[in-house]
Amino acid sequence: MCLTIVSQLTTLGVYAQTQSYNQANNEIDFSHDLSQKWSLEFNVGQSWTTKPGHTSLFSSLAQLYTRAWVHYNPNDKWKLSFFYAFYYNKYVPEIDQREAPEWRSAAQAIYYIKRKRLILTTRWRIEDRHIKNVDSVFEAVDRLRGQIKVVYPLNGSVIAKGVFYGIGSEELFFKTSSKVSGSGLFDRNRVSAGIGYGITNNCQLELSYSNEFLPRPGENQSYNAIQCNVVFTNLLPRIGHALFGKKTPEGSSAN
Template sequence: MLSKSNPIKTINIVRCLFVILIITNSYGQSSTYNQFWNEIQFTRTISEKWATEIDLGATYSSTESSSNLFANTIQRSVRGWGHYYFSPRWKFSSFIAYFNNRDVPEIGQFESPEWRFALQGIYYFHKTGYTLSTRMRIEFRHMRNQDGDYENVFRYRQQIKYLQPINSKVLREGVIYAVASDEIYLKSGAKVTGESFFDRNRFNVGAGYLFSDDIQVELTYCNEFLPRNNGNQTTNAASLTISFNNLLESVKKKMASKHNHEIKDEE
């Protein structure tokens, strides 16, 4: 069982990981890119236990000749999720996605279409005033390499995440929250992604705001370190995520409410 001092311990652990990350990046670093990640999420509740989700994403990046983070559109993606809420502490998910990779620095400056399938589990440590969670994800990636051949890449991701509401004890309409996470990636070797077993480390810190129970915006800074055979890479990214929950149902309710008011006014 977690003690009351765990949030401080967690923050200290994340800080230490970040310091280690900075030190690691400064040694043998060969290239740095600035990027902007944008994702729009549409979630729909099916039942008390099940939900579906569709994500639309786009990634923009600087180049070796330009520091402008919007210099190149390097990736677009669409992803379909299925979520199962097993218990208040466990959430299991799976997705299938298509990534249109173009000019992605981490895999090389060539077009590499990719199909991706994943299984995921999240365990939540719910506490008054904050939430700590750990996420486990296994990904199967079917990617085209520079020779035009498709390769299969298996990747495992482990994340720890800390989320704390700022102006409330719970997440609800009008609440601002702080979020921080660190994630490591381990993968099988392949020509398209490199032969190293350690794929990358990703550190995120930022904040979010709930406009309502159905609309949420999150803006974070990401520092990502990628060791590669032809030179290590560091990515500094701004990430914007906009989430809509039961959007169509909310629109229908508002339209129905407006229609009922108009009928009453006519009477």
């Protein structure tokens, strides 16, 4: 169904010339549980891109960003989230990217479907983006994103230390029209697949490939990206325990 929607929405652009770029993205995620229902998360990431005449994935830095989340889990089926973020899009004239700082906030809802090892999630996100345009004005752009994602542990029942897991997702983006984002309703389609590994019970490494197709008037754009994510859970309490030890009821220190 998703492929049908994408086909219908991009019919006007499929015959246009497509310019392809290769990218390398990385992100470090830190999350901390406040209680069984509430948690905090912080992300920092960057993107590198190729340029015409340069084949290296690290030819030019394209983007830096930081993002802070608040999550609420009312039950084991739903996860409701809010984030506020800053994105710095660097000036890279070789790929027709101008300098465009952006402040972004979003509300998000995830619904979980679990079938033995398999975890299927459906995610909807509404983003309120304020992007600096050519007139040096931060222009408001709203965007709706819908994603289906599958995670499947390969050699264990759950994601834990020593467990490999597969990842796959399909995501559609829709936006409002503006000077900075263009007039089209459909923004892009992103398909990704990868694998993760539990370094410890609280730290995972994920490597994935994604393709983004952006239908644009005159010339479509396609981004092939290699993504590396490192995910830490409840890192600060474990650092404190490693540095200062844990006091026993008798008051002595046990490491």
